[in-house]
Each structure stands twice: as C-alpha cells, then as structure tokens.
Amino acid sequence: MASHLLPRTPAHQVARFPYDKLGDAELVEAIRRTRDPAVLGVVWDRYAELVRSVLRGVLGADAAIEDLLQDVFVAVLRGIDTVRDGARLRGFLIGVTVRLAVLELRRRKIRRWVTLSPDGSVPDPPIPPRDVEGREALRSFYRILDQMATRRRLAFVLRHVHGLEMLEVAEALGVSESTAKREAARGKEQVTRLAMRDPAIQHYLEIRRGDHP
Numbered sequence: 001m002a003s004h005l006l007p008r009t010p011a012h013q014v015a016r017f018p019y020d021k022l023g024d025a026e027l028v029e030a031i032r033r034t035r036d037p038a039v040l041g042v043v044w045d046r047y048a049e050l051v052r053s054v055l056r057g058v059l060g061a062d063a064a065i066e067d068l069l070q071d072v073f074v075a076v077l078r079g080i081d082t083v084r085d086g087a088r089l090r091g092f093l094i095g096v097t098v099r100l101a102v103l104e105l106r107r108r109k110i111r112r113w114v115t116l117s118p119d120g121s122v123p124d125p126p127i128p129p130r131d132v133e134g135r136e137a138l139r140s141f142y143r144i145l146d147q148m149a150t151r152r153r154l155a156f157v158l159r160h161v162h163g164l165e166m167l168e169v170a171e172a173l174g175v176s177e178s179t180a181k182r183e184a185a186r187g188k189e190q191v192t193r194l195a196m197r198d199p200a201i202q203h204y205l206e207i208r209r210g211d212h213p
Helices: 010-016 024-034 037-059 065-082 086-113 132-146 150-161 166-173 177-196 199-209
Strands: none
Touching: 024 037, 024 065, 024 086, 037 065, 037 086, 037 150, 065 086, 086 150, 086 166, 132 150, 132 177, 132 199, 150 166, 150 177, 166 177, 177 199
16 A cells, blocks of 8 residues: 555556546545545645645654654544534545544554653654754653644644644634634633743744844
8 A cells, every 4th residue: 555655757647547637526426436446645645745734733753754744644534424514525535634643643542641752742853953942842842732722723723834724723623613623722812822931932933033142
C-alpha cells in the first residue's frame, strides 16, 4: 500500500489518468467501485499536504508524522463505504486525521506514565542549526499545547492554525458547532495567556518585530 501513496511522479500521472480529472464525490465513488490504488493516489496528491499539515499542527515536528500520514490514507480506503457525502471528502479526511492524532496523543500520555521515555515524546528529527530562536519558540508553543485538554487543543489548532471553518472543526471533532466555537475560543485564550508569559516566545516575537538588537 505504501508504494501507491508516494507523491506523484510523471509515471504516476499517466497511471492516474483520467481519475485526476474527477471531483471529490466522483473519486469516492471510483474508490468504492474499483478499489484502484491509482484513485487513492489522486486523493493523496490532492490532500496529503493538508493531512501532513494538520498532523504537524497537532503533534509538532515529529518522526511519527510520515507513518501517521500513511495510516490516514489506509484508514480512508478501509472506511470509504462510510462516507455519506463524497463531496465532503476533505472533511472526512480531516476527521480521520484528528482521530489518529488523538490516539497518538493518548499513546504519548501512556508512555509518560510508564516512563518508556523521559517525557513521553518522540525525539525530534535532526534540524539544521539555524533559526535557533524560532525552534525554541516552537518548542515552547507545543509545550503550551501539551497543557491543554485534547479536544480544546484540536479545536484551537484546526481553527486558529489551519483556518478551518467552524462547521468543519465541529465535524472533525464530532461535536456541535457551538461546542467547537467555545473550545476554539478558550484554546486561543489559553494559548495567548501562556505565550505572553513564555520568555522564548516573547524573545522570538521581539526579534520578528525588530525590537531586539
């Protein structure tokens, strides 16, 4: 399966024709009808970067991201018959991504409890030695997210990091729109309050504003 979920190359483009011309609803029907990996490859081309971005927004820079990305599309293939409205494929993908991200966050909590690693986190991949302040600010940001309840964290990330519409946030989290709105707002308030107290984040913002020599 993984070999069919790689980013598109010229050979893949030929193999995926004419599926790459289909709309989302037609793609869903084609997957149901044929189970052709080329169709799922088109979905990958269209939405892999969005899924990767949501995973990074929730989990940060993490070695598990690429494996989880593959898992999302495998889950989509397995669950395609549950998609009631193919035109809402994007929302379905985000929902699957959120569920897998929640499971990963829970696994990390368990790792912390049983001390399989010092803090329950997966080591960051190697990062070039540049923008030290930016990396420190980003680590501080994720430490702030780690203090939040899972649903609030996800609502904040989906709404204020990725800019999803509130209805999309609600559908991804499986809650009412009013609940999603409340959680996103409280998440923003919590992040803002804690960020204002964080030296690394404030130092980084000063540099970006030109307030720091």
